[in-house]
Amino acid sequence: MAEEIHSSPPPLTPNLTEEELLFRLRLLRSRRVGPATFNRLMHEHGTAAAALEALADVARDAGVKDYAPCPEGVALSELSAGRKAGARLLAQGTTLYPGALNDLADAPPLIWALGDAALTCRPAVAIVGARNASSLGLRMTRKLAVDLGNAGFTIVSGLARGTDAAAHAAALDTGTIAVMAGGVDVIYPTENADLGAQVRARGLMLSEQPMGLQPQARHFPRRNRLVSGLARAVIVVEAAGKSGSLITAGLALDQGREVLAVPGHPFDGRASGCNMLIRDGATLIRGAIDVLEALGTPDAPTSPVVSPKATKEPAAPAPVITTGTEPIGARILAQLSASPVAEDQLIRDLGLPPHVIAPELTNLELDGRIERHAGGMIALPG
Numbered sequence: 001m002a003e004e005i006h007s008s009p010p011p012l013t014p015n016l017t018e019e020e021l022l023f024r025l026r027l028l029r030s031r032r033v034g035p036a037t038f039n040r041l042m043h044e045h046g047t048a049a050a051a052l053e054a055l056a057d058v059a060r061d062a063g064v065k066d067y068a069p070c071p072e073g074v075a076l077s078e079l080s081a082g083r084k085a086g087a088r089l090l091a092q093g094t095t096l097y098p099g100a101l102n103d104l105a106d107a108p109p110l111i112w113a114l115g116d117a118a119l120t121c122r123p124a125v126a127i128v129g130a131r132n133a134s135s136l137g138l139r140m141t142r143k144l145a146v147d148l149g150n151a152g153f154t155i156v157s158g159l160a161r162g163t164d165a166a167a168h169a170a171a172l173d174t175g176t177i178a179v180m181a182g183g184v185d186v187i188y189p190t191e192n193a194d195l196g197a198q199v200r201a202r203g204l205m206l207s208e209q210p211m212g213l214q215p216q217a218r219h220f221p222r223r224n225r226l227v228s229g230l231a232r233a234v235i236v237v238e239a240a241g242k243s244g245s246l247i248t249a250g251l252a253l254d255q256g257r258e259v260l261a262v263p264g265h266p267f268d269g270r271a272s273g274c275n276m277l278i279r280d281g282a283t284l285i286r287g288a289i290d291v292l293e294a295l296g297t298p299d300a301p302t303s304p305v306v307s308p309k310a311t312k313e314p315a316a317p318a319p320v321i322t323t324g325t326e327p328i329g330a331r332i333l334a335q336l337s338a339s340p341v342a343e344d345q346l347i348r349d350l351g352l353p354p355h356v357i358a359p360e361l362t363n364l365e366l367d368g369r370i371e372r373h374a375g376g377m378i379a380l381p382g
Contacts, residue, residue: 016091021110022075023048024091028109029070029078029210030055032366035106040362042109062363081211085185087114098206100124103255104229105343105376108208112184115204119175123298124154125291126227126252128245129163129237130270137163137238137270140262142170144235147288149174152298156230158223159199163237163245165192172202177230180207181223182215206230224248225255225374232295233258235285239273246273249282254375258294260285328352328360329369333380336370340377 016024027048028038033055041051041058052069059067082089090097092109098120101107125148127141145155145167155171157164159178168176178199182188184207187196199205206226209219224247228234234252236259239245249259260283264271278284283294328350335341335349343361347354361378364370371381 015094015096018079020048021089021091022072022079023052024110025075025078025089026070026072027052027055029075031067031070032059032064032368034365034372035109036372037362037365038109040358058362059366062367064367067366078211081185082112085114085211087112087184087211088117089113090117098230100230101226104225106225106372106374107229108226111206111208112211113204113206114184115200115202116175117204119154119177119204120206120230122154122175123152124156124177124231125295126156126231126234126248127163127167127237128157128227128234128248129239130243130245131160131162131164132270133162133166133238134268134270137262137264138166141166141237144237144288144291145170145176146174148291149176151288151292156227158220158227159187159192159196159205160244161189161191165195168199168203169195172198176203178203178205179223179226179230180205180209180215181219183207183209183211183213185211186214188215220244221247221251221374225251228252228257229255231257233260233291235291236261236274236277236282238262238264238270239277240269241272241276243273246277249277251375258283260291260294262286328356329364332357332360332364333369336378336380338380340373340379343376343378346378 027033027041041055042048045051045054055069056067079089088096090111090113092102092107096117098111100120127145129137129141133141141163149155149171154175154177155167156177156179157167159165159168159180168178176199178196180186184205187193208226224244228248228251234249234257236245236249252259259277261274261277263278263284264274266275283290285291331350332346335346347357350357361370365372368381371379373379
């Protein structure tokens, strides 16, 4: 159901011109414009330039006063910083964009790449786990990364301390992708600076965030959805009962990815999350052979693939839509709370066509009355 809201990316095209990238970057960096709103505006207006021109009117219709899109100078500065760092800005729908991310309802319309972008064309698995990983956990991580890398998989992780760092280091010779919570040029934590330099030189770094952005807590869940989105499966080596690794595993399930977990001793708090995942249906793995049995042998590298172009949606209705005596916007807000709910579930609960609800969601987001979260979730502002 969610796919009916978000327009699919266009057929693969060569890289965009600098002018088109500038327009798209300005649109995406404009206040209250996330991936869903970006795609909606692009679908309705055809080009980023036209969407930018209409953005102030859309915001005004939603009740937002004195709205202005991202200034050209801000976007130009980001593009300049990217060039200086040696990074490339990849647009969804172009040949270099990571094809696996097109499965995500909230795929980033633009993503910075620093290193070997061809690594995204290979099958990948994500390895995640505890930052305070045990010695056994680190040994298991390194063994999995080496064996799966030799089997043909690219290893994806988040460049955090502990499990992430061990996975990247072990996969430098076979291919690794680090997904950054901040700017692609910002190594966090700083203790991984040397490792980050090696990943940049021999692997790939990706980030949807602006160049130079220092990561904050709210950026990590969004980073995690890209870690799982790039991979066929997420392997959890060690994880506490409430941890970012379990968030990544949950996102993987939402995205239709496999979740695999390494069991641990019940007395070890770092094993509680993995044991819980296995109890709830995740595949138990003891080594790379179990992963290969679950996923199969990697196929030969292929070019990125995008979903077929979506059928054109009906024209957006007026900003305020009513059924009976109650505006649609009020009905949406009545269904939401501070706890995120899936967008497709919201549509089912309201019992209205997606093309009727989608413009209201855009208006409410621009008005700051709802927030979008990773995995296509929506909630009232916290």
